[in-house]
Amino acid sequence: MINFVTHNLNKFNEINAIMENNKIGISMVKLEYEEIQADSTEYISNDSCKKLVNVVDSPYFIDDTGLYIEDLNGFPGPYASYVQETLGNKNIIKLASGSKAYFKTVISFYYNRIYQFTGILHGKISDRERGENKFGYDPIFVPENSDQTLAELSLEEKNRISHRSKAINNLISFLIENNIK
Ligand code: ITT
Numbered sequence: 001m002i003n004f005v006t007h008n009l010n011k012f013n014e015i016n017a018i019m020e021n022n023k024i025g026i027s028m029v030k031l032e033y034e035e036i037q038a039d040s041t042e043y044i045s046n047d048s049c050k051k052l053v054n055v056v057d058s059p060y061f062i063d064d065t066g067l068y069i070e071d072l073n074g075f076p077g078p079y080a081s082y083v084q085e086t087l088g089n090k091n092i093i094k095l096a097s098g099s100k101a102y103f104k105t106v107i108s109f110y111y112n113r114i115y116q117f118t119g120i121l122h123g124k125i126s127d128r129e130r131g132e133n134k135f136g137y138d139p140i141f142v143p144e145n146s147d148q149t150l151a152e153l154s155l156e157e158k159n160r161i162s163h164r165s166k167a168i169n170n171l172i173s174f175l176i177e178n179n180i181k
Contacts, residue, residue, distance in 0.1 A: 024172065
């Protein structure tokens with residue numbers, strides 16, 4: 001069993017579906033830990049993961065995800081959580097409708113040391129909120145080669161293309177190569 005430290009049920013459900021398809025068991029661990037502020041998601045994620053050594057049973061991992069909007073010079077990037085709470089999707093549309101953007105997920109996995117796995121999804125900011133699956137920025141993010149927002153896709157459809165699924169599939173290849181369960 002692998003521990004996934006997160007408070008975010010949407011993240012857990014997306015990742016758990018992919019893990020189940022690969023017959024890998026994960027357990028959701030809700031824990032408070034302090035996140036440093038920095039410009040690099042990889043750096044923040046590495047620092048958070050280190051703080052959990054001897055706190056959470058290994059192997060464990062965390063998911064840090066940022067949204068990078070081209071017209072806003074990469075903002076909010078790693079501040080995605082704070083900006084979602086303060087500005088929200090309506091204000092992001094006012095600021096950046098039509099802009100290219102991408103999501104980046106960094107998975108930091110601890111097993112004797114930290115390993116990182118990354119996934120990116122390119123797309124653009126829509127002109128209005130669309131979709132029923134209201135997870136964070138999903139209602140305003142239209143992936144490349146799609147007319148629908150991520151919130152209009154089912155969990156399975158999102159998992160076929162998403163930043164998170166790419167990062168997790170990289171982790172899964174590593175788990176299989178190293179026979180980690
Ligand atoms: P943790 O407990 O795992 O840290 P969190 O919600 O604080 O959960 P992050 O800081 O990584 O997670 O995420 C930043 C925010 O970006 C998150 O609160 C969502 O609003 C948004 N977000 C993350 N992944 C997303 C996705 O796949 N689609 C849409 N929005 C997403």
